[in-house]
Amino acid sequence: MSRTTTARILAAALSAVLIGAAAGCTAVQSRPTTHPAVSTAGWPTAQVYHTGRTSPTLTVPAGARSLHIDFSCTYGLYSVGPSADMDRREGTCGGAQSFDFDIHSIAAGTRLIVDLVVPDGTRLAATMNFSTAPFAPDRATAKQCATLATVQEAYWNADQGHDHGDVSDAQWTERTAAAKADIERLANAAEKHPASAGLLGTVLPSIAGWLTGAGDHPGGVLHAPLGDFTAAETLAGQICTANGTAMVIHSSYGG
Structure with missing residues (x-):
């Protein structure tokens, strides 16, 4: 048998082994990582109707990443914000305002004080609720x-x-x-x-x-x-x- 014939036989045998091995392998598909959906049922909300400054308290639920506040007041200057060390929203009363605050770093279970500051005698209305959506300025x-x-x-x-x-x-x-x-x-x-x-x-x-x-x-x-x-x-x-x-x-x- 010539060297050329022997080489062809060995190549064919090696090819058959590789094909057989490939046929015996089962592809392993990675499974997508899933995160359990956060249920917001039962999350605390607040509706406030008040004259003058008030500071309602809400308990931060697990999974909350932002706090949404719809706010309006009758006259004067207002200041709205959760806790003293966070950014506040300030302006002049007149028309409804909507504010979002980033609270993702606040631990669940924290009692969050929300300051609604207006002049004495000024009427205000506010609706507050937590959200799983993050907030970042545009x-x-x-x-x-x-x-x-x-x-x-x-x-x-x-x-x-x-x-x-x-x-x-x-x-x-x-x-x-x-x-x-x-x-x-x-x-x-x-x-x-x-x-x-x-x-x-x-x-x-x-x-x-x-x-x-x-x-x-x-x-x-x-x-x-x-x-x-x-x-x-x-x-x-x-x-x-x-x-x-x-x-x-x-x-x-x-x-």
Whole structure:
């Protein structure tokens, strides 16, 4: 028998062994990991109707990752938040507000105190319930709120300075120039790319339209008449607050 014939026989035998081994093997399929669904039946909720400040308490159930609060009050300033060391939502009463708070790091069984702060004599209503859904601020909206806060701060301080006689017309224009460019950029981006415009996308054009148009003068923000601009400004503040990224305005003259 030649070497070539022998090699062919050995190759055929080896192939038969491999095929037979493969036929005898059973494929092992991985099973998907399943997590038991969290039942929210029996989870604590609260409905509060009160005059003045109140602090209801809720026990955090196992599996809760966020706390949802629907809130409204009649007049004055409000502050809403669970426990003293968490972010709070603050603003002016008027209309219903919805807030979500991240509580995933709070242990189940914790008695969570929720502060609902309004002036004495102010009526408030609140509905509170836990959720398995996590809460995190919308990133695009957070960036918009931060930029809009600097815009409002620039106009606010320039207007106040002008009212006090510390800022001339020319200085007012100089101090608001960068803010005007920022609000125009935000509004243009929101109109060109609405899908990625964040939650403020619908109100930015109204704010920019006023600041670059009829309101482009000393006192245009501080003494703005009620209308589209003031409504958009109020709505922007509510959106940023609900997103957990409230706008903070530092006034050089107080107020």
